[in-house]
Ligand code: SF4
């Protein structure tokens with residue numbers, strides 16, 4: 314299917330047509346920042362946004378998800394039996410997602426959807442969701458997607474890619490799901506040569522503005538233990554306060570904890586975001602904690618993203634360069650600096 | 664505030680080479696606008712990375728507990744008060760410390776500048792005396808430093824360090840006639856229902872990342888009550904009951920200890936004004952005991968002492 318075009322004025326009609334058939338999630342301005350939320354009116358979707366503060370991972374892997382519920386009533390024959398908590402898997406469109414965030418879901422799939430194990434909720438949400446992306450014409454100063462194999466116009470994780478060309482949007486349909494979704498909408502035109510040239514120009518200037526901020530490849534070649542034992546971790550970790558900001562905001566941090574909460578004679582089994590930055594994360598029942606020190610936890614976050622993951626999955630880094638952790642770390646720990654240190658050819662003793 | 668940079672470097676160089684200290688804690692210049700990174704200097708060749716400007720709002724006293732070395736630390740008025748609290752609570756020994764006192768004119772509030780940029784992204788920021796020049800794609804603006812002070816700095820009455828071994832500059836004039844509690848009084852005047860709603864809305868965006876807690880020098884417990892798992896005291900979801908429990912208890916734990924340094928609020932990634940909780944308790948302690956945390960190194964804090972004459976109107 315070749316690219317199609319719609320003028321800005323007619324675009325809300327497209328959103329309306331989507332809303333008639335799907336649950337539509339889009340960037341919505343809440344307070345000072347945008348976040349992905351279900352829209353009830355077309356005008357709530359704000360595609361003029363730069364990036365959401367929280368990544369959209371919560372749409373597939375919620376912060377706190379009720380997995381099961383159970384009864385604890387003494388003579389209830391069903392007592393203690395876990396029953397799946399009701400969830401909505403009706404078809405859904407995520408409109409305006411950034412290429413990097415969509416790519417992140419693919420990186421996360423290797424954890425939630427393997428040949429041995431499928432996380433039922435992740436998998437069903439992925440199946441029933443269509444991702445209509447929006448290219449980044451003006452990447453943020455903290456973005457570095459192009460240095461890690463994705464980019465502001467990357468189509469890899471998307472079903473449809475929209476490009477805002479000023480007077481309207483072009484749409485590139487990429488998958489069958491994308492075709493189905495675009496198929497229920499009407500009002501599109503073919504792309505004129507001027508628009509298509511403009512789109513190319515936007516792509517080029519976006520990619521050029523990002524440049525290549527570091528060379529990731531040397532990390533792949535390096536010995537794991539050499540990196541693990543490197544002396545620079547001591548300096549990297551000093552400022553860190555071990556909060557959950559970087560991991561909670563990150564689209565590729567998938568770690569969770571499972572807890573039971575009981576209220577009277579009813580209980581819920583809940584899955585919660587967890588963070589390798591928290592000491593409790595690795596606290597054993599025996600009382601031993603293999604990562605009791607801050608240095609060990611900070612190192613884990615970077616080694617997981619930049620060394621263990623690439624070595625295990627041969628899938629690139631578990632980071633898409635969205636820059637959220639750079640922007641919001643309260644003490645300015647910048648993963649780009651850490652990559653530069655990890656990839657530097659000489660890991661000199663401090 | 665930038666002029667302290669040279670003074671800090673000079674002092675660090677001297678203290679390290681004379682072996683007065685083993686390490687120096689300061690800031691180095693951040694990689695993004697309005698941010699600097701707390702930094703531990705271990706040798707003279709790292710000294711030139713030290714830096715100072717109005718984006719040093721993170722409280723460096725947070726990096727002191729459990730240190731075993733002799734350490735120099737750059738301390739603003741509030742940081743020095745938190746050092747006093749640490750000394751009173753035996754978290755560090757005075758003779759281990761060399762305090763480089765920084766008389767302070769206030770730190771700037773990144774969030775308010777960002778809000779006034781209305782979505783434009785700052786790519787460079789440079790401080791020059793009273794002004795902060797900010798530029799990005801196709802724009803340049805100048806912010807007046809004084810107008811954009813962090814809200815705790817705007818009402819600060821202890822800008823000069825209360826303990827120090829040397830000062831990095833002349834003492835600054837303390838702000839006079841400051842009303843510290845208009846916001847607290849506004850909340851006090853609310854009906855119970857209104858106030859409950861107010862707190863619920865205040866914490867609604869909280870993601871339980873604990874940056875506020877972890878940025879605070881007072882939160883050094885080996886296991887925080889929210890992390891206690893045997894038994895578990897507080898639920899870990901983002902249910903408002905759990906989240907409010909965390910915030911209320913955190914505030915009570917810092918009552919009579921909080922110096923209103925603003926580190927917690929600055930650290931919060933979602934911009935929650937967590938000082939709304941702590942300031943109420945600060946006001947109570949002041950009204951009941953006439954006590955300000957961290958100002959008097961030789962006086963035990965009111966909440967860890969008992970005097971027969973202590974007021975107790977809150978016991979009903
Ligand atoms: S790197 Fe920054 S955001 Fe992440 S845990 Fe440390 S202080 Fe928090």
Ligand code: SF4
Nearest residue numbers: 563632633635636638
């Ligand atoms: S590590 Fe940081 S830059 Fe990379 S994907 Fe996560 S939040 Fe984005």
Ligand code: SF4
Nearest residue numbers: 879921923924925927
């Ligand atoms: S509670 Fe906040 S303002 Fe008070 S001392 Fe801790 S970080 Fe500073």
Ligand code: SF4
Nearest residue numbers: 869870872873875931
């Ligand atoms: S820093 Fe902000 S979001 Fe994080 S726990 Fe504290 S109030 Fe909540």
